[in-house]
Amino acid sequence: MAYRKTLAGLVAATMLAGSTTVSFAATEIQWWHAFTGRLGDLLNEQVEKFNASQSDYVVVASHKGNYSEALNAGIAAFRAGEQPHILMVFEVGTATMMAAKGAIKPVYELMAETGKEFDQDAYLASVAGYYTTTEGQMLSLPYNSSTPVLYVNRDALEAAGIDPNIDLTTWEKVGEVLDTLKASGSACPLTTAWQSWVHLETLSAYHDVPFATKENGFGGVDTELAFNGPVQVAHVEAMGQWAKDGKFIYAGRRNESGAQFRAGECALFTESSAGYAGVKAEAQFAFDIRPLPYWDSVEAAPVNTIIGGASLWVMAGHEAEEYAGVADFLNFLSSANIQAKWHQDTGYLPITHAAYEQTKASGFYDANPGTDIAVIQMTGKAPTANSKGVRLGNFDQIRGIIDEELEAVWAGDKSAKDALDNAVQRGNQLLRRFEQANR
């Protein structure tokens, strides 16, 4: 035990790199995350600030691989009784974590037990909503959340003789622009990252149609997929036609297409708002950010888009004293200064109203036009049952199935209707398995 404490002290000392006084009696809080590079640096900066701000607790952040690997590390550690206090889990893993009742400590419960100040209304409803129960209790703390937006290469539009300020709010209008781009010889008029998230999950929410029954799975594990409705089929059909005509270029299941857009090869690009930093750093052309287009023909559209990213789950099985520190740390992460900085540095959404207001007041949005589009898109309307989010078991695999079926459409092997019907049917089998495992 004495050895462990010393080790903890050493780790903490290394982390702080001699910046402040380190209390060796401080309680250690483990945080496992999935960030490297610049995001990792920014995360460590937050940890350092917290550690320097008080002397009772030392947060130790450890990188555990990508999202899937971090989740698996957390699961394996729990099985071995060595779980961290805080685990970063991507939005897709939400249902898995929720179902593991004995393994997690919901945030609302943590705050109530430790008696820490906690006002759930301070959080953006459309962000926090993804991670709350149907009764509105927060289960995990949203950490990095983004939403899909449209990136426009203004130079590419101009080169095709299109006014770069042209209206791109609807897919109908985007379609016309794609025609012009193609006719003028553009090799890549439109591309996308994260096709399932952008073109099915968000599409469904944005047009107020269900992605799955039971409020997209929020209402229970006996949910069934429903994304083969007319709105989704029409969209995928249009995209499939664009793919066939060489107007939509598919580059891969993740954000492989980002390299192409940043290199200036593509004119339009649907990608997470968190891609902003990368585009800004690399793009050698004028670009701007627009709201994600919607189909004008669908009357309900647009509602709000939905988020992607990760949240912080508190794991069960730790001491009360440690939980008090966890609660303090989560409150620290939610504080306006930290959130505003995180939002401005990364392009992720601010999780609280205060952070948004602070950013607005600081003039950041005026200096960086387009960075508030994601927030507006998320908060413009009150979320409906269809736009609160998606909560499905085995969701990572279901996304894999959707990827496969969409690829069949882009390759011209299947019609949109067949592909989506098939994806629904295959995905439902996985949902039934999840239901069985968590009965």
Added chain:
Amino acid sequence: MHKRVVFNSRVLPYLLLAPQILVTLVFFFWPAGQAIYQSAYIPDPFGLSSQFVGFGNFEFLLSDPYYLASFKTTVIFSTLVTLVSMGAALWLAVMADRVIKGSSAYKMLLVWPYAVAPAVAGVLWLFMFNPNVGLVAWYLKVLGYNWNHVLDGEEAMGLVVVASAWRQISYNFLFFLAGLQAIPKSVIEAAAIDGASFARRFWTIVFPLLSPTTFFLLVVNVVYAFFETFGVIHTITGGGPQQATTILVYKVFSDGFVGQDLGSSAAQSVILLFVVGLLTVVQFRYIERKVHY
């Protein structure tokens, strides 16, 4: 006749065998037993609860057309990898065997790729063939061929086969070369004096005499293609497009590790266990008979 060595003690032989048996039990039988046990359950990922389903996981798998299709994919993939890696290695070994000057330099260079980890090999090939930024893909486009393994299943299969086989060529090359050098020169010279061409000497003398090596490599390569190529597939295609490159082992990984569906993953491991067992029996019973030692 033979002089029989007999242990006086009954315990001693077991003691001597014990370390080997222990290793086998701990590292082979125990995990295999675990897999069989888990295949009868649908557990939740955290190990908090689990449902006994008997053969339910197997029923689920065997009624899944995509799982059955993955058998076919695996057969195509393994056959191609084995053929390409062994064929290329044999050709290189025969050529290297004829080189007199600087042969060790050739040999060393040919062995190098074996030191490259599968995942890294995957990334190397991916960079060359990436439809957007890959060098080879770019040249192909210049030549008028639109390479896009992201959507074209056959191209994706070709790419993972080449990337997987490439690395294994080195290994096969080493064994083939050693095998070639063990063939008595006198036999080949005698045939040459009789007027047999190089090709005829190869097919009637060298190839049959090489058969123990070939057989050994066949077993090793099939096992390699089955189990160790997963890093290559993971980095290059992730099993796609659609499911064109999802081989059995890759599915075990993606269901178990990505999907946290441990029951199905365990059941798939058990099925693989049988497949490989069967394959080994077939190889030793039917192919080994044709091998001349």
